Amino acid sequence: MKNATRLGWLTLAALTLATPAWAQQQSADARFKQIYETEWAWRNGQAGISNSGEAQPNNARLDTVDAANQQRRLDYWQKVLADLSTIDVKQLSAEDQVNYAVYRAQVQNLLAVQQFKQWQMPFNSDSAFWSDLGYVLNADDLRTPQDFRRYLDRLGQVPAYFDQQIDNMRDGLARGFTVPRAVLDGRDVSIAAVAELKDPTQTSFYKPFQHIPVSVPADQATAMQDEARKVIAGKVIPAYAKLLTFFRNDYVPKARTTLAAEAMPDGKAWYRQQIVEYTTLDLDPGAVHQVGLEQVAKIHAEMVKTMLESGFKGSFPEFLHFLRTDPQFHAKTPDELLMRSAWVAKQVDGQLAKLFGRLPRQRFAIVPVAPDIAPYYTSGRGGANAYLVNTYDLPSRPLYNVAALTLHESAPGHSLQLALAAEQKGQPAFRREGYISAYGEGWGLYSEYLGNEMGIYKTPYERFGYLTYQMWRACRLVVDTGIHHLGWTRQQAIDYLTDNTALSTREIANEVDRYISWPGQALSYELGYLKILELRRKAEQALGPKFDIRHFHDTLLQIGSVPLPVLEQRIDRFIAEGGPEPDFGCDCAKPAAVKAPL
Structure with a gap:
């Protein structure tokens, strides 16, 4: 048998050598x-x-x-x-x-x-397993009785799922691998929002049963509604109540008092890995910090120039105070903020054909952030289906930032890029459905830059809003590495953003807590953006009059979410080939040129 096996390997080797x-x-x-x-x-x-x-x-x-x-x-x-x-x-x-x-x-x-063992810390100040449960349960696409039955089964599994997460968090506590105590205040609100409910029909988990399709027989629909109320009241709400008790009585009191990722078990190696994951580059934290300082100085000079163009006569700190406090910069109602966002999005629609050769067929909705997470959620978040706008605490959502935020989160930012990626054919699923932060967030920040070429920033205040968003991302390089590598305090980070940006006090506090509890992710935006901008300049210079901005953007989007070194290789090939229009291989739309009506 051994000789036969050996003969087989020799034959395979010979065939390999002879294979063309x-x-x-x-x-x-x-x-x-x-x-x-x-x-x-x-x-x-x-x-x-x-x-x-x-x-x-x-x-x-x-x-x-x-x-x-x-x-x-x-x-x-x-x-x-x-x-x-x-x-x-x-x-x-x-x-x-x-x-x-x-x-x-x-x-x-x-x-x-x-x-x-990052699974021992299954939440941060931005997202959590309990607040993401609706997405995990896949509650948005229920059509048949079988769909609803599977959903009911999953609801019944919530207690066991939460128990496993609690056990994991206990193990994290035991070895000092936790979210820092400094950012935990108020994080139990989204747990309590479910745990303290008395009526199961008031939870988001019951909503699918309020809109059962008419194709489902009425007797089955009624039976499933009854069962849903029992499962939510008897299993889901008690699971949240148990989690709330653990969170308040065990997790918060025993959470670590340090902030730095490098203060965690094996922290230096872990933070370096976080940098690799989120930037796709193996960079020293000190080098990243220096890049941030250089970009902050550069953008600050542009902000001062724009301040002077606005006619403001005071100092830079006084201008920031004016922007944060003057009522003219704040929406009076949530609807006003939503409508301002929609107006920017429609202006962008009219400009996309000038910059893109291919656009996705999917459209996005503009949706307010859910009330239970809004107090500590970001100002906006974009996906292929929806652009979420935070209407909580309107004075902290200044109108001069709306244009940059909308460009980043909707189109041509995340909503456009993610929808186009999903519509591509021929790429493996791990690429279509994968998301690399340096690419995706770099594209989002670059989309804000494109607002200049689209004419979206119409007033000095909107241009300053754009610059404060640029400054915000540059500051992230300084703050993230400051906290996790250099030992900054939370207040140091807050002060740095307060002194350099026109973000509101609430936004700054929420953002700093996000950086503290999510090491490395904040670095992806600026580093990805700088690489995309560098590649564009490189292509413009190399191709000269042959450079077509639509072909360049289409090439960036066609390759999809990839590490930055892979993206650079693709643009080098784009240049070598003379800047051709890429083949998307998808059923995506090719926009017609925009013309004024007769």
Whole structure:
């Protein structure tokens, strides 16, 4: 048997040597595809891995997040990474070489999460497993009785899911791996919003049962509504109540008193990994801090110039105080803020054809942020389906920032980029559905820059709002590394943003808490933006009159969410090929030129 096995390997080696290059490429592509398709199915079926390793439908139950399953994930991704290392990247097709670079980085980041046991800290000041539960439950797309039955089953699994998360958080407390105590005040509000309800029909979890399609038989609909009330009252609300007790009595009192990521267990290595994950670059925190200082000085000079153009006669600090306090800069009602956002979005619509050759067919809604999370949520958040606008505490949402915020979060920012990525055909699912912060947030910040070329910033105040948003992202490089590498206090970070930006007091406090509890993520915006701007200047200079801004933007968007070094390689090829229009391979719209009516 051993001789037969040896003979088999010798035969395989001989065949490999005799295999032409195209066949070796096909073999490498096929092997790579097998690896990522198997892992992707496993990743998206985490809750139901069978003994054969075959993924079960992930909408059947909530995820299993206990320590034993976390170890299985670590083991699995270690094996995937080892399998990837057996592939000769040079034998892959050009497209799969890009796929490989994206996918390998993705798996390395997933593995790092397991190695550093980040699952023991399953929330930050921006998001949390309990407030994201509606998304996890997939409650927005229920049509058939089977859909509603699966949703009811998942609701019944909430207590076990929360118990696992609580156990993980206890383990994090035991080793000092927690969200800092300094940013926990008020974070229990979104838990209490469910835990203290008496009527199950008042929870967001019951909403799908208020709009059951008429195609569902009436007797089934009534029965499911009854069951939903029982499950929510008997399982979901008590699970939130148990979490609230643990959060208030155990987690908050025992949370760490330090702020820096580097003060955590294995903190220096963890913070460096956070930088790698969010920027796609292996950068020293000190170097990032210096880039931030340089950008802050540069943008400050532009802000002073714009202040003078506005006619203001006082000092820079006095101008910031004027912007934060004068009633003319504040919406009187939530609807006024929403309508101002919509007006900016429609102005942008009229300019997109000048800058883009391809646009997504999907449209986004403008939606106010939910009341239970609004007090500590950001001013806005954009996705393919919706642009969320925070209408809580209107004096903290100045109107001069609305234009830059809308450009970043809706179009041509996140809503446009994410929708276009989802409509592409031919790319693997891990690329269509993946999100790399340096690319996505860099694009969002670059979209704010495009507001200048679209003529969106019409007054000195709106231009100053744009600059304060630019300054805000540059300050993040200084503040994030200041907190997590240099030992800054929370107040130091607040003071730095207060002195350099026109953000409101509430926005600044919320943002600083976000940086404290989410190390590294804040670095992605400015570094991604600077790279995109650098690549545009490079293409403009190299191509001269052949440079077409629409082709450049389409190329950036066509490749999708990729690490910055991969993006640079793509633009280098774009330049070498003479700046051609890319082939999206999708059913996306090609806009007609905008013409004035007769």
